[in-house]
Amino acid sequence: KTRIFSGVQPTGNLHLGNYLGAIVNFVALQEANECIYCVVDMHAITVWQEPAELTRQIREVTAAFVAAGIDPVKHVVFNQSQVSAHAELAWIFNCVARIGWMNRMTQFKDKAGKDKENASLGLLAYPSLMAADILAYQATHVPVGEDQKQHLELTRDIAQKFNNDYAESIAAHGFGDAYFPITEPVITGPATRIMSLRDGSKKMSKSDPSDYSRINLADDADAIAQKIRKAKTDAEPLPGEAEGLKGRPEADNLVGIYAALSGLTKDDVLREFGGQQFSAFKPALADLAVDKLGPVGGEMRRLMADPGHIDAILADGAARADAIARPILDGVKDIVGFIRRK
Numbered sequence: 047k048t049r050i051f052s053g054v055q056p057t058g059n060l061h062l063g064n065y066l067g068a069i070v071n072f073v074a075l076q077e078a079n080e081c082i083y084c085v086v087d088m089h090a091i092t093v094w095q096e097p098a099e100l101t102r103q104i105r106e107v108t109a110a111f112v113a114a115g116i117d118p119v120k121h122v123v124f125n126q127s128q129v130s131a132h133a134e135l136a137w138i139f140n141c142v143a144r145i146g147w148m149n150r151m152t153q154f155k156d157k158a159g160k161d162k163e164n165a166s167l168g169l170l171a172y173p174s175l176m177a178a179d180i181l182a183y184q185a186t187h188v189p190v191g192e193d194q195k196q197h198l199e200l201t202r203d204i205a206q207k208f209n210n211d212y213a214e215s216i217a218a219h220g221f222g223d224a225y226f227p228i229t230e231p232v233i234t235g236p237a238t239r240i241m242s243l244r245d246g247s248k249k250m251s252k253s254d255p256s257d258y259s260r261i262n263l264a265d266d267a268d269a270i271a272q273k274i275r276k277a278k279t280d281a282e283p284l285p286g287e288a289e290g291l292k293g294r295p296e297a298d299n300l301v302g303i304y305a306a307l308s309g310l311t312k313d314d315v316l317r318e319f320g321g322q323q324f325s326a327f328k329p330a331l332a333d334l335a336v337d338k339l340g341p342v343g344g345e346m347r348r349l350m351a352d353p354g355h356i357d358a359i360l361a362d363g364a365a366r367a368d369a370i371a372r373p374i375l376d377g378v379k380d381i382v383g384f385i386r387r388k
């Protein structure tokens with residue numbers, strides 16, 4: 047049985063990369079699948095979050111999910127900290143995973159920077175909590191952007207090691223020869239890696255200090271247009287086909303964004319704009335971006351005006367998530383040999 051799980055951190059500045067790399071795919075997958083979409087607030091605090099701002103950002107990600115078209119009645123939308131199975135399973139996975147596995151994660155190296163001794167222990171254990179998020183629901187497929195590939199491989203390693211270490215107990219408890227599925231990453235869709243508007247070699251990121259590096263979902267039409275106008279480019283006109291974008295990361299990124307937003311291929315876009323200057327292409331891209339993102343931002347603002355309604359969506363989703371995860375976690379406790387209240 048297919049079950050989809052994915053999460054987004056409420057760390058502010060939800061941007062076009064999060065939207066095209068993840069949220070658009072969440073919406074597409076909900077047509078034919080059972081989906082669980084989580085606002086991962088426990089992941090967010092692996093780096094410092096100002097408390098009142100964190101609360102606001104949890105609501106903002108929820109609003110973005112709903113504004114983008116996720117149906118919180120048919121599917122499960124909730125924030126991670128309301129379902130204790132995530133934390134409970136993460137502890138068990140902390141004891142399955144190896145420190146060496148965590149030390150190899152590029153996201154940890156990037157975020158911890160030079161002063162690794164001073165990073166939170168949670169930042170190192172981040173992928174173990176992520177494995178728990180996914181496996182608490184025995185999810186089979188996880189839609190994510192390209193940057194999360196390594197963490198998903200680690201989720202597979204943890205599932206595999208748990209299945210191996212506890213093979214005898216898994217069988218003895220009547221669960222057959224494997225308890226956890228080996229989850230498949232779903233890295234597809236129109237744009238799995240959107241780059242910064244200021245530097246074509248860096249991914250668009252919430253934590254980039256320059257707001258001009260990204261288009262935020264909450265940006266109004268003027269801000270979107272201005273950021274695209276100021277986006278870094280080279281001096282050449284656009285090539286006639288996608289092949290000609292090689293070695294031109296900024297041009298490639300802008301054409302890629304146009305293609306993703308319009309549902310065309312890069313070759314299609316260049317059939318229309320090939321030979322033209324960025325001074326002609328950028329206003330067309332700005333119009334398209336405002337056209338596609340404007341309604342999402344507007345709906346987010348409308349939803350954010352009623353925090354009580356958003357909190358009710360999260361509470362309802364959390365109750366349904368808990369009902370799925372609880373028996374799965376009970377099985378894990380039995381397999382590990384814990385005694386639990388029955």
Ligand code: AQP
Binds near residue numbers: 055056190251
């Ligand atoms: N630039 C991107 N292009 C495509 N997909 C992206 N994602 C993130 N950036 C891009 C995808 O968005 C989903 C949610 O991301 P997240 O909030 O859980 O974590 P992140 O990858 O750490 O996001 P950011 O924006 O890059 O934040 P910071 O600056 O804190 O690192 C994920 O599926 C991710 O792949």
